């Protein structure tokens with residue numbers, strides 16, 4: 001299927017050939033694309049866009065951004081509010097659509113054939129007041145990565161509850177340290193004060209039955225005993241099964257410890273699966289993945305819904321070419337390449353039955369149900385306030401983990417701050 005980009009590309013190529021034949025300058029366009037740089041994203045990008053460049057005669061310049069989604073958001077907001085025309089396409093986090101919608105082109109018409117091939121809930125998450133503000137390029141839901149070889153060595157089962165995880169991590173860590181590896185840790189995750197901590201902590205709270213911070217109907221639910229218990233449990237890991245330094249870890253720092261063979265467990269997104277099985281990884285072939293633990297038997301595991309999209313800037317001077325590139329990146333050819341090379345989860349339904357993807361990255365078909373049941377962050381109900389809501393939440397969590405006030409006090413204060421922010425209703 002062409003979804004428009006090939007047809008347009010062929011037209012452009014034909015026009016270019018005619019212009020070249022008469023000696024007129026060929027109007028190839030350079031599209032500037034900004035994106036976060038985690039894992040192999042930058043390395044793979046040139047190969048990913050090559051088929052589109054060849055088909056259209058255009059080129060793509062990728063401008064890598066900091067790995068932290070929080071830092072990217074701050075920068076993008078500055079550029080967009082200044083109306084910069086230097087950037088044509090933005091790679092956007094799933095949570096940003098309601099806050100940035102006004103700055104992007106409506107893709108409803110351009111994607112009318114492509115959008116119905118994606119999971120409807122993901123298209124819905126990028127639709128704001130009927131406007132399709134971004135096209136999904138991959139979705140995300142985290143896994144608990146565990147060292148199969150070491151669980152076997154110490155006769156420990158794959159943990160189902162957070163308490164079991166705590167005990168298993170300690171057994172393996174004590175054993176590996178006694179065996180001569182002082183750098184070995186039980187559990188690595190994302191404890192830095194940024195959006196990633198919101199994701200991790202939402203999973204702890206929700207899997208203890210403590211709600212979703214702000215519920216889909218806008219109710220502020222975070223100040224409850226189950227949430228307190230979840231945060232106190234996580235605080236107990238810092239300096240015991242997790243290094244003190246975990247309080248400044250993002251995804252890549254935890255992956256660094258894990259891939260060096262220095263952790264029994266890791267919480268991370270699927271991109272770490274392919275990299276962990278790479279030739280330069282010390283854990284190649286030694287690990288498994290499962291769903292994150294629950295608070296207690298009877299509770300449900302929670303995975304925060306993540307994912308990335310592409311949005312065309314309203315201020316771009318190359319909108320037609322940028323839309324063509326967006327359709328290509330969100331289309332089946334690019335999503336398949338990304339799934340195989342970066343173990344990113346596709347958003348196109350049929351790719352979950354693709355044998356090449358299943359063979360290259362077995363986590364992908366296994367993870368379909370996990371992301372379909374993933375917990376959204378409260379970006380839809382809190383509208384333009386999501387970034388402040390998240391930043392108040394991760395700060396309360398980071399304070400608790402750092403020993404700056406008890407979980408109960410910090411969540412009571414958070415509830416008061418969120419109530420102020422909400423005023424007479426989320427807007």
Ligand code: GLC
Pocket residue numbers: 069093094095139140195196197199251269305306307308
């Ligand atoms: C992953 C997710 C994204 C999330 C981020 C947090 O990149 O896909 O949605 O905001 O992690 O660090």
